[in-house]
Amino acid sequence: MTVQEPPGAASDHTPGGHTVELGRDRPIRLDCGVELTSVTVAYQTYGRLNADRSNAILMCHALTGDHYVADPHPITGKPGWWSEVVGPGLVFDTDRFFIICSNVLGGCMGTTGPKDVNPATGKPWGQTFPVITIGDMVQVQARLLDHLGIGQLFCVVGGSMGGMQVLDWCASYPERVFAAIPIATAARHSAQNIAFHEVGRQAIIADPDWMGGNYLDHGIRPHRGLAVARMAAHITYLSETALHRKFGRNLQDRDVVSYGFGADFQVESYLRHQGSTFVDRFDANSYLYITRAMDYFDLAAEHGGQLANAFRGTRTRFCVVSFSSDWLFPTQESRAVVHALNAVAANVSFVEIQTDKGHDAFLLDEPEFHATLTGFLEGAAEHRGLGRREGGAS
Amino acid sequence: MMVVANGNLRVDLRLIADMVEPGGRVLDVGCGDGTLLAWLGKHKNVDGRGIELSMAGVSAAVAQGLSVIQGDADTDLKDYPTGAFDTVILSQTLQATYAPRTVLANMLRIGRRAIVSFPNFGHWRVRLGLALGGRMPVTDTLAYEWYDTPNIHFCTIRDFLVLCRELGITVERGIALDRDGRVLPFAGDGRRANLLAAQGLFELSRSV
Structure with a gap:
């Protein structure tokens, strides 16, 4: 059987990725009621789509991530956020699977978001961009x-x-998902997490350079506010143990404290660095919109208050993973998902990985985590008729 | 626990496997690394699920393609819908649960049948050790000192049968095993098995 190759889908990997414009023929109706007739989506692919189109894996990036999963980031030059596990022979084996990752709606790395020009006005969307949801x-x-x-x-x-x-x-x-791997996540954003997001948003809004969201019209950007937002958020991605191991109370380039408010401590210096590099690659309004989308997320509320209703009748194979030291999306959140899946007798695996690396552990080298992913994918691939991994390593 | 190997499955697991109907839905509570589930999937074509406390166990089970969640019998059985499984298995774990009565009741709510094995505290060696030695017994099937044992709710075979009666559970079949995993005769009210068996293995069903 010959299969017509869809545009871009089966082509070999290009480091810059691809873009496509969607919505022209059929507008995209958002949860807030607004319809978008032109949405540009920037995406990246790795590997090749097989003949019966059954080997595609969609990777969904986190708040400040993008579609540069395994390519050097075009702005920072750093390796892609999941280059540890995506590539030939790796956990998500690009010799076997066709991997797709797109920059989310509202993002700032090529997919339509508040920094782009609103075709109706010829000016950047800014705060006139519609509020978006995870859905x-x-x-x-x-x-x-x-x-x-x-x-x-x-x-x-x-x-x-x-x-x-x-x-x-x-x-x-x-019906479009054969297997699903929700990692270090929750079916609803907790009050504590909304609170942290609000701190970040207020830091941005309080920056005079934010200019009511119209900073791009004035050729400036609210660097300071966005940097503080990133600093606060970054703390939540780590754990107390990991911070202590990395920095302790060590001083930065000095032997004694300065009796001032410079970055005396290494941890301060580190956070300042995190904040200042972040503003080079991220748009402040995108940060507002995407954090809002997370805050609004409540899957149970969308299904009559019962999370199990969201999954009733599901045939998807689930592998839920949490990390023991993640206090941003603690294990109990994953357990709530697992219990809901059990309530509808879904096919689910769940493991809490023991680690002291906090929420960010999902991006780091965690052998037990990677072994679990490999095994789950192996089992799912067999059930999907994709055959076993060559060499039998698992 | 010392049990003679038979094929590639421990003898007690083999006996459990023999009780499982082919092609059904099975939940193995305390499934370890998934050895039994994997065997059942391969040889009896069952749709198997597991619950296991340890990360290492879950990880090993998932890594062989099994569907296993990290959890335990006390907290994770209540969410499953009634009648979700044909068979629910609890092997050598009942005595380590906080609420064995609730666990047992839940097993026969979510499963049509249950298979339960446990170390028999009525075994003559246990009785003798306590009666003559005056100390908590440490045997092959109860291989822990009192201060580090995960086993917090010991029972004898007769205790177990009494609980089943109270819960309205029908005992379809009982098997008594000696220290070496050999099958002993099990008859009548189980008094003889209660004295001679190092462990008991029971197939249970819901009384209608």
Whole structure:
């Protein structure tokens, strides 16, 4: 059987990625009621789509991630956020699977977001960009798959906000998801997490350079506010143990404290660095919109208050993963998802990985985590008829 | 626990496996690394699920493609819908649960049948050790000192049968095993088995 190759889908990897414009023929209706008729989606692919289009894996990135999964980041030059596990012979083996990752709606790395020009006004959207939801992001991803000619995904995987998208995929398009891996995530954003997000947003809004969201019209950017938002958020991605191990109370380039408010401590210097490098690659309004989307996420509320209802009748194979020292998306959040899946007798695996690396553990070298992912994918691939891994390593 | 190996499955697991109907839905509570589930999947075509406390166990089970969640019998059985499984297995774990009565009741709520094995505290060696030695017994099947044992709710075979009666559970079949995993005759009210068996293995069903 010969298969018409969809545009871009089966082509070899290009480091810059691809873009496609969606919504012209059929507007994209957002949860807030606004319809978008032109959404540009920037995405990256790795590996090749097989003949029966059954080996596609969608990776959903986290709050400040993007589609540069395994390529050097075009702005920072750093390795892609999941280059540890995506590549030939790696956990997500690009010799076997066709991997897709798109920049989310509202993002700032090529997909339509508040820093782009509103075609109706000829000016950047800024605060006139519609408020988006996790469901809207997923809807746009589903449109991208339509464009690529992929009906059912072999797997949807993502951590943190990416995990929220995974759960939303399973609830909104159950028949399009064969296997799902929600990692370090939750079916709803907790009050504490909304609180942290609000701190970040207020830091941005309090920066005079934010200019009511219209900073791009004035050729400036609210660097200071965005940097503080990033600093506060970055703390939540780590654990007390990890911070202490990395920095302790060590002083930065000095032997005694300065009796001032410079970065005396290494941990301060580190956070300042995190903040200042972040503003080079991220748009402040995108940060506001995407954090808001996470805050609004509550899968149970969308299904009559019962999380189990979101998954009723599901045939998807789930692998839920949490990390013991993650206090941003603690294990109990993953357990709530597992219990809901059990309540509908879904096919689910769940493991809490013991680590002291906090929420960010899903991006780091965690052998037990990677072994679990490999095994789950192996089992799912066999059930999907994708055969066993060559060499039998698992 | 010392049990003679038979094929590639421990004898007690083999006996459990023999009780499982082919092609059904099975939940193995305390499934370890998934050895039994994997065997059942391969040889009896069952749709198997597992619950296991340890990360290492879950990780090993998931790594062989099994569907296993990290959890325990006390907290994770209540969420499953009634009648979700044909068979629920609890092997050598009942005595380590906080609420064995609730666990047992839940097993027969979510499963049509249950298979339960446990070390028999009525075994003559246990009785003798306590009666003559005056100390908590440490045997092959109860291989812990009192201060580090995970086993917090010991029972004898007769205790177990009494609980089943109270819960309205029908005992379809009982098997008594000696120290070496050999099957002993099990008859009548189980008094003889209660004295001679190092462990008991029971197939249970819901009384209608």
